[in-house]
Amino acid sequence: MNNHLQHISTTLNINSKQVNATLTLLDEGATxxxxxxxxxxxxxxxxxxxxxxxxxxxxxLKELDKRREAVLKSITEQGKLTPELExxxxxxxxxxxxxDIYLPYKQKRKTKASVAREKGLEPLALRILAQSSIDVENExxxxxxxxxxxxxxxxxxxxARDIIAEIINEDADTRTKMRKYFExxxxxxxxxxxGKETEAIKYKDYFEWEExxxxxxxxxVLAMLRGEEEGLLKLDVLPPDEEAILxxxxxxxxxxxxxxxxxxxxxxDGYKRLLRPAMETExxxxxxxxxxxxxxxxxxxxxxxxxxxxxxxxxxxxAIDPGFRTGCKVVCLDRxxxxxxxxxxxxxxxxxxxxxxEWKINQLCEKYEIxxxxxxxxxxxxxxxxxxxGLKLAxxxxxxxxxxxxxxxxxxxxxxxxxxxxxxxxxxAVSIGRRLMDPLAELVKIDPKSIGVGQYQHDxxxxxxxxxxxxxxxxxxxxxxxxxxxxxxxxxxYVSGLGESLAQNIINYRxxxxxxxxxxxxxxxxxxxxxxxxxxxxxxxxxxxxxxLDSSGVHPERYDLVKQMAKDLAVSVAELMKNTxxxxxxxxxxxxxxxxxxxxxxxxxxxxxxxxxDPREQFEAFSFADGVNSIEDLKKGMKLxxxxxxxxxxxxxxxxxxxxxxxxxxxxxxxxxxxxxxxVVKVSQVVQVTVTDVDVERKRxxxxxxxxGVAKDKEQGARNKDEVQKRNEQTRKPFNQNPHKKEKEVDGxxxxxxxxxKGMFK
Numbered sequence: 001m002n003n004h005l006q007h008i009s010t011t012l013n014i015n016s017k018q019v020n021a022t023l024t025l026l027d028e029g030a031t032x033x034x035x036x037x038x039x040x041x042x043x044x045x046x047x048x049x050x051x052x053x054x055x056x057x058x059x060x061l062k063e064l065d066k067r068r069e070a071v072l073k074s075i076t077e078q079g080k081l082t083p084e085l086e087x088x089x090x091x092x093x094x095x096x097x098x099x100d101i102y103l104p105y106k107q108k109r110k111t112k113a114s115v116a117r118e119k120g121l122e123p124l125a126l127r128i129l130a131q132s133s134i135d136v137e138n139e140x141x142x143x144x145x146x147x148x149x150x151x152x153x154x155x156x157x158x159x160a161r162d163i164i165a166e167i168i169n170e171d172a173d174t175r176t177k178m179r180k181y182f183e184x185x186x187x188x189x190x191x192x193x194x195g196k197e198t199e200a201i202k203y204k205d206y207f208e209w210e211e212x213x214x215x216x217x218x219x220x221v222l223a224m225l226r227g228e229e230e231g232l233l234k235l236d237v238l239p240p241d242e243e244a245i246l247x248x249x250x251x252x253x254x255x256x257x258x259x260x261x262x263x264x265x266x267x268x269d270g271y272k273r274l275l276r277p278a279m280e281t282e283x284x285x286x287x288x289x290x291x292x293x294x295x296x297x298x299x300x301x302x303x304x305x306x307x308x309x310x311x312x313x314x315x316x317x318x319a320i321d322p323g324f325r326t327g328c329k330v331v332c333l334d335r336x337x338x339x340x341x342x343x344x345x346x347x348x349x350x351x352x353x354x355x356x357x358e359w360k361i362n363q364l365c366e367k368y369e370i371x372x373x374x375x376x377x378x379x380x381x382x383x384x385x386x387x388x389x390g391l392k393l394a395x396x397x398x399x400x401x402x403x404x405x406x407x408x409x410x411x412x413x414x415x416x417x418x419x420x421x422x423x424x425x426x427x428x429a430v431s432i433g434r435r436l437m438d439p440l441a442e443l444v445k446i447d448p449k450s451i452g453v454g455q456y457q458h459d460x461x462x463x464x465x466x467x468x469x470x471x472x473x474x475x476x477x478x479x480x481x482x483x484x485x486x487x488x489x490x491x492x493x494y495v496s497g498l499g500e501s502l503a504q505n506i507i508n509y510r511x512x513x514x515x516x517x518x519x520x521x522x523x524x525x526x527x528x529x530x531x532x533x534x535x536x537x538x539x540x541x542x543x544x545x546x547x548x549l550d551s552s553g554v555h556p557e558r559y560d561l562v563k564q565m566a567k568d569l570a571v572s573v574a575e576l577m578k579n580t581x582x583x584x585x586x587x588x589x590x591x592x593x594x595x596x597x598x599x600x601x602x603x604x605x606x607x608x609x610x611x612x613x614d615p616r617e618q619f620e621a622f623s624f625a626d627g628v629n630s631i632e633d634l635k636k637g638m639k640l641x642x643x644x645x646x647x648x649x650x651x652x653x654x655x656x657x658x659x660x661x662x663x664x665x666x667x668x669x670x671x672x673x674x675x676x677x678x679x680v681v682k683v684s685q686v687v688q689v690t691v692t693d694v695d696v697e698r699k700r701x702x703x704x705x706x707x708x709g710v711a712k713d714k715e716q717g718a719r720n721k722d723e724v725q726k727r728n729e730q731t732r733k734p735f736n737q738n739p740h741k742k743e744k745e746v747d748g749x750x751x752x753x754x755x756x757x758k759g760m761f762k
Contacts, residue, residue, distance in 0.1 A: 341367075
C-alpha cells in the first residue's frame with residue numbers, strides 16, 4: 001500500500017505521515033474509534049471521518065491492484081503485453097481507466113467485428129481508417145469470397161466498417177473524452193410508461209421531466225430510478241447525439257475522400273450501437289453511485305442523531321403499546337430495564353373498562369414506584385396519552401415515544417431469546433420503554449434500515465449502506481461508553497475490538513462469575529486476548545469499581561501516568577478525580593513524553609473532571625398539543641410543537657402528534673435560503689411549526705418553521721421564490737428544448753449536417 005500513500009494523501013488532503021500512521025494502525029487491527037480516541041499523537045489527531053476515509057480509499061486501491069494483476073496476467077497469456085502497455089496499465093489510477101485500456105484485449109463473445117476479422121477483413125478496415133487516397137470499391141473487391149459469405153464489395157465494406165466501429169469504441173482516449181462529454185451534457189428525461197398513468201400517480205412529478213444529469217439531486221435520481229424499476233417510468237440519460245457525433249468526426253475523420261466517407265458511416269454505427277449504450281450505462285452507474293453516497297450520508301447522519309438522542313436514564317418505567325379494540329399492552333420495567341410485570345388495559349372500549357384501566361395503572365405505578373410512563377406514538381397513541389394524563393399521576397413524567405422498528409424487534413430472534421415466554425405485544429412494549437430510558441442501547445438491537453430515518457435506503461448499495469451504518473453505530477456506542485456489567489450482547493458487539501463472538505463470551509463469563517470488579521478481569525474472558533483488550537477496555541465502564549479509573553474513559557495503558565499525577569500532588573487517584581482544584585494544578589507539560597502528547601493528556605484531564613461523561617444532551621419531557629390527535633383536526637395557520645423524525649435533502653419531517661408526519665420543505669425551514677437542512681434541524685429536535693396546507697385524502701401535511709409560518713415579510717419571500725425559480729431553471733427544462741445548447745450562429749453546411757444527424761437518431 002506504500003505505493004498508494006501519496007495518492008491517498010493528495011486525494012484526501014491529509015499529510016502523508018498521518019496517512020502512513022493510520023494505515024499502519026489499521027493493518028495492525030485497530031478500529032476507527034480506537035485510533036481516533038487513543039492514538040492522537042500518531043495520527044496528528046485525525047477524527048473518525050478522516051480515518052474512515054483513509055481506510056475506504058485504501059480498500060478501493062487494494063481492489064484496483066487486484067484487478068490490475070488480473071489484467072496483466074490475461075494480456076500476458078495472450079502474448080500481447082508490451083513494455084509500453086504494461087506501463088500504461090500500472091499507471092492507471094482508477095478502475096475505469098484500467099478497464100478502458102483492457103477493453104481491446106478482453107475476451108468477449110462473438111461480435112460483428114470479430115466475425116468480420118474471421119473473414120479476413122481487418123487489413124481492409126485499417127486501410128480505410130488510414131483514409132489515404134484509395135479506391136475503396138476496388139480495394140474491397142479483392143476480399144470478395146463466396147465461401148466466407150462475402151458475395152460483393154458492399155458486404156466486404158460493411159464488415160470493414162464493423163471493425164472500424166469497434167476500434168473507435170475500444171479506443172481508451174475516445175472513451176475518456178466521450179465519458180466527459182456525457183457527464184457534462186447528458187440530461188435525465190423521464191416520461192410515464194404507456195398506460196401506467198393511474199398506477200404511477202405517485203410519480204406524477206416525473207411524467208414529463210427533464211434536467212441536467214450532473215446537477216440532479218440524489219432524491220430525484222433515486223425516485224426516477226425506482227419508478228423505472230417498477231415499470232412506471234421510461235427514463236433516458238443521454239446528451240445531444242449530434243454533438244457527440246461531431247466530436248467523434250473531429251477525432252477520426254482525417255481526410256476528404258471515399259475512405260473518409262466509410263469512416264463517417266462507421267462512426268454513426270459505432271456510436272449508436274456500441275459507444276452510446278456503453279456510455280449511458282457507465283453514466284447511469286456513476287450517477288447512481290453518487291446518489292447512493294449522498295443518500296447513505298443523509299441516512300447515517302439521521303441515524304447518528306437518533307442514536308444519540310437524550311436518554312431518560314435509569315428510572316422505573318411503565319411502557320404502554322397503545323391500541324383500540326385489542327387494548328393497550330402495559331409493562332413495568334425496573335431501573336435496569338428488566339421486565340417486572342405486564343398486563344393489558346382497555347381504556348377505549350367502554351366506561352367499565354376505563355374504570356378498570358384507571359385502577360390498574362394507578363395500582364402498578366404505586367407498586368413499582370413508577371417515575372416515567374412511555375407511550376408508543378402508533379395507533380391510539382394520542383388517545384392513550386390523553387387518558388394517562390387525565391389520571392394526574394403525581395411525580396410521573398409522561399412521554400410519547402417514537403415506536404418505529406419496535407414491531408420488527410418484537411418479532412426478531414433476539415426478542416424471542418430475551419422473552420421466550422411473552423408474545424410480540426409484550427416485547428414491543430418493553431422496547432418502547434427501554435427506548436425512552438436509553439435510545440442507543442435499545443436501537444442497536446434493530447436493523448438501522450428499519451428505524452425510519454432514511455432516504456431511499458432500500459434502493460442504495462446495501463453493502464456500502466451497511467458499512468456506513470456499522471461505522472455510525474460503533475462511533476456512537478464508543479462515544480457514549482458501555483457499562484460492562486449491564487450491557488446487552490448487542491451493544492457490546494459494537495464496542496471497539498469485540499464483535500458478536502466476544503460479546504457473547506463476556507455475557508457468558510458474567511453470568512457464571514458475576515459482575516466484573518475491574519477492567520483487568522476482562523482478560524479472563526475466553527478468547528479475549530491482549531489486542532481485543534487494548535481496543536475495547538477504554539470504552540467499557542465499571543460503575544463503583546475497585547479501580548476508580550475503571551469508571552472513566554481513561555485507557556488502562558495510562559493508569560500509571562494518572563497514578564504519577566496523583567502521587568506528585570500527594571493524593572490518591574480517587575481524591576484527584578473528586579477535586580477540581582487539584583486537577584487544575586496538574587502541569588501537563590511535565591508528563592509529555594515520546595509516547596504521550598498534549599492531546600492525550602488533555603483528554604485524561606477531561607475524564608478526571610467528569611469520569612465516563614455522557615456526550616448526549618439532557619433529557620427534556622415533551623408533549624403534543626391537546627385536542628389535535630388526527631390529520632382531520634389540523635387547520636391552516638395552526639401553530640404546533642413537534643419532533644423532527646427524519647431529515648432529507650429536500651426538507652425535514654416532523655411528528656406533530658396526528659399519526660402522519662408533516663414536511664417542512666427546505667424553503668420553509670427558515671426566513672433565509674437553506675442549502676442543507678442539517679444546518680437548521682436535527683433528528684429528535686423539538687421545533688415550532690405552522691400548518692400551511694393539509695391534504696387529508698393524500699395524507700400530506702405541509703408545515704413551515706418560518707417565524708410567522710409563512711414569509712415574515714413579502715420581500716424576503718419574494719427573494720426565496722426567485723432563488724428557487726432560478727435553480728429550477730438551471731436544472732429543469734421543458735421537452736423539445738436542449739438545456740445545454742447555447743444560441744449561436746452556424747453556417748448552412750453545419751446546419752445541414754446537424755439536420756442529417758438528428759434524422760439518423762430519431
